[in-house]
Amino acid sequence: MSIQATMETKLKQAYSPERLVVLNESHLHAGHHHEDSGHHVTYDGTGETHFRVRIVSDVFSGMSRIDRHRSVNALLADELNGGVHALAIEPAAPGEATRW
Amino acid sequence: MSGINDYIANEVKTNDVVLFMKGTPGFPQCGFSGQVVQILDYIGVDYKGVDVLTSNELRQGIKEYSNWPTIPQLYVKGEFVGGCDIIREMFQAGELQALFEGKGVTTKAA
Numbered sequence: 001m002s003i004q005a006t007m008e009t010k011l012k013q014a015y016s017p018e019r020l021v022v023l024n025e026s027h028l029h030a031g032h033h034h035e036d037s038g039h040h041v042t043y044d045g046t047g048e049t050h051f052r053v054r055i056v057s058d059v060f061s062g063m064s065r066i067d068r069h070r071s072v073n074a075l076l077a078d079e080l081n082g083g084v085h086a087l088a089i090e091p092a093a094p095g096e097a098t099r100w
Numbered sequence: 101m102s103g104i105n106d107y108i109a110n111e112v113k114t115n116d117v118v119l120f121m122k123g124t125p126g127f128p129q130c131g132f133s134g135q136v137v138q139i140l141d142y143i144g145v146d147y148k149g150v151d152v153l154t155s156n157e158l159r160q161g162i163k164e165y166s167n168w169p170t171i172p173q174l175y176v177k178g179e180f181v182g183g184c185d186i187i188r189e190m191f192q193a194g195e196l197q198a199l200f201e202g203k204g205v206t207t208k209a210a
Contacts, residue, residue: 080169
């Protein structure tokens with residue numbers, strides 16, 4: 001299973017989201033330096049390294065911004081430790097404004 | 101590892117506003133760090149940028165310091181405020197400016 005699909009499955013199970021989008025934005029980062037590789041090669045933008053998670057769930061109701069992010073980061077800790085090094089998160093509770 | 105923790109704690113304690121970032125405020129090396137730099141510059145607040153790319157130990161240490169897995173990280177008066185998404189949301193809602201005001205940090209924006 002792709003990292004993207006794994007993340008979607010985990011998010012669905014944990015948050016029963018009203019809306020969920022997991023975007024692979026790795027291609028947007030082509031050309032920047034990829035220092036994770038241990039030597040400064042230029043990243044070609046393929047693969048699964050940069051993601052954006054947009055999610056609306058009742059679980060986030062009453063949680064602070066930091067706590068929402070901590071919750072998602074903890075759920076996806078394996079991915080963050082295993083190749084995903086940028087995770088943008090746009091969490092919202094039902095009824096809150098979203099940009100998407 | 102305790103050495104790096106002490107270093108981070110000292111930076112956070114001795115500077116009102118500290119941004120741990122990739123690159124420098126003048127030359128950010130990552131779009132997320134660059135966004136926070138732009139926001140802080142727009143608000144007109146004095147801050148110290150700490151480039152985590154200068155040291156692997158620092159880069160790892162800052163993730164553990166606040167149990168936050170990504171960079172950038174903004175600290176105001178010793179308190180962790182958030183990463184790029186949170187800073188942008190707070191800025192757009194006017195909450196970041198209010199936070200600086202509430203903590204007595206001078207901003208240029210009238």
